[in-house]
Amino acid sequence: MKKIMENLYLVLVFLFLFLPIAVLILFSFNTSKLNIVFQGFTFHWYFDLFQNRTLLEALFHTLIVAGVSTVISVIVGTISAYGLHKYSFKGKNLINGLLYIPVVIPEIVLGIALLSVYTLLELELGLFTLILAHICFCIPFVIISVRSVLEGMDPHIEEVASDLGASKFQIFTKIVIPMLMPGILSGAQLALTLSLDDVVISYFTAGPGANTLPLQVYSMIKTGITPDVNALITIMLGIVFIILTISTVVQLRRFKKESSV
């Protein structure tokens, strides 16, 4: 009985989580333009999508911003996590404290703060400012996630390597980075997710010619959305789902191996 209740509850919560997405996917195959009643099956909107330059451009910008800001955040974040772990210096506590700010303050404050500074410095709003903003809120997450691995690392390994004549550079690239890989990867995944999900900060820091998917959908929701957006969402979700399935299967395999040892 208890099992049934528990499973029922799980099903209900998952229904809640997947309902809005399922509806969007369903209506991407709907012949009617209005997203109200399902009238018939069609692939029409998928063809439309490839004609819709504005939408494709927005998607392209979203991917560029997410990709570039993830890569830069991971590089800077990894170097910084290592530096903060390894060296002590004046004001380290202050730096450490300030790093949490993007994690905890409401996004809107960060958004307007960055916008104000961009205006102050007369930076032209566009893809560059958008990427800078995304880097800003992604780096701390990478640092935190890399640091959690660093803390469990044996500091003697580096000493031994150094005694054996390895250069600092060799130690960092050949020993430290491979050991930090799990932290770096989960930090990268987090940064990517955050960047793809963000609406609020992008809203303030994008400019003309840097329209991203969420901003495009925002203005379309207001002026009337067409089902080719649904088609786009369906394709994106399909890709995400495939990637997630693969990574879960891989993880489960490893998990099985570890637990059988």
Added chain:
Amino acid sequence: MKSKKVWKFFFLVPVILYVTLLIALPLLYILFISFLKSDYYGGMISSFTIQNYIDVFDQVYVSVFLKSIAIAGITTLICILISYPFVLAISHKKPRTQKILMTLVMVPFLTNSLIRMYGWLVLLRKSGVINQVLLGIGVIEEPLSLMYNTFGILVGMVYTLLPFMILPLYSSISTVDNRLLEAASDLGASKFKTFFKIIVPQTLPGLFNGSLMVFTPALGYFFITDILGGGKFMILGNLIKNQFLTARNWPFGAAISIVLVLVTCVFIFLYRKLGGKMDDLGGAS
């Protein structure tokens, strides 16, 4: 010796640059702006004033603060109520199933939150799917008002922020010692008692972590009140956005933001007092 310095330089300069240019500078500048005066055409006059902070405590804006806190608070509460049974139910599954289910929780969140709001719009509006279905099976005769009201906003907020509650609660519940639970049930403790005496105290940091990660963003998510509230609900996010993007009163918008940051700091302080670790916030580790 010299190369050591170079390396220290290499490892520390990026983070110092990052923290000063992208975190400290913007926030200090906002703090600075909040003490300026605005001219009525949207420019800023460089004369020191605390009038903006006095204005924040005007009855009109205090009520916006209270409304936002109420909406964010209720959102947090609903998230807690949904998440506890959920993570408990998951923790009773086999490890393998647990992993799959937790991955499934994250799937919707790999699309943009705005896109998901669009999904809710399609579901909730008067001619939306939910009303169609209910009308179709004859449960209701008139379509229900599911959005452009507080209900719609709460659905949007809870939906968007739920994983931020589920993830920390899940990771803290998996640290609860099963032997403790067994001992409790051996000693004849009721389910109710076990939950409040053992599970809740043990998961308190996770609970507070989740609450923080749900509550603070909820104060600022202007796009949810915009889309699902029909533009007639003003929460702090809308107020700040309006000051910056329509009312052209940056100093006042900055002052509201600073107050908002201070409110957040109070919550962080409480979290630390409860023994929460900063690195656990945001589910990064």
Added chain:
Amino acid sequence: MKSGIRFGSLFLISFFLLFLCSGCSSDDVGVVNVLNWSSYIPDSVIRDFEQETGIQVNYSTYSSNEECLAKVSSAKEGTYDLIFPSDYMIEIMIYRNMLEKFDYSKLQNEGNIDSFYLNQSFDPGNQYSLPFVMASTVIAVNREHISDEIRSYSDLLNDKYRNNITLIDDQRIIIGMALLANGYDMNTVDESELNVAKEWLLQLKPNIKAFDSDSPKNFLITEEADIAVLWNAEAALAYQEMGNIEFIYPEEGTALSMDNFAIPKGARHREEAYQFIDYILREDVMKEIIESYPYKNVNWKTQKLLDSNYLDNIASNIPSYIIEQGIYVENIGESVKLYDKLWAEIK
């Protein structure tokens, strides 16, 4: 592993360089950054312009004059090349020295504009702006569901319309409406009069379903609301979609808005902006725009091309007596803060 890292970093660096290059090439000629109202120019017109001239249009939108001002003034000077502010906002922008003077030698089609709409008080001699279209507020009622007679704003206070009205999300227009309903000047700065307007709006609030400026017609079309106070073209579009919509110009008065082409100070693609303006002033192009978004046309050549669908509809082709009686939003200077606060109180 070693080659992996090398390959990875090579990839990253090339990616980054590629990105930098794409960043610097965006400043090329052949681009125009247009900032316009949402739902004002159909996508097809922009695509045709791009095809004909090879100029790429970066199109972004705003939903109120205030938002336009904020966007232009917070962006670096020269970010936007063409904007469409209304009457009073033109005045503010001229005052703040935010606009370039028009160079009429760059235009060929400016003669298409009906001289009736030129030389307005906000920009005498049209030195900084040229009319694009004219808009007015109107009440639209779904006659399938509502049969009562509605003639004035005050009729909207009726309890029967609970949660059934949408309004434009524009503080000057809506507070102005409340002022008109109480017999005051739409541009008053008198605090006690504004207070009355506030009370009136609070009384109306239970009837308000939503505030929306971008596409209020959708509320009528999806039957989310049966009454709307919206811009005339939106009402006309709702009518085209569903029929059975009545348009009412309330007896207390109607807000008018003339939206204009203007070039912000320091615009970097001025040549392209002029080309875009000239293209839109062409009678056939303007016809396409007006047919998609039937605001009041100000182009006399286009007027001859429009059919009875447009000409006979009082929501699209605003009657001249309404235009004569209509009231423009005026620049009220510092008092705008009173409106800001009142707006926060209502929402």
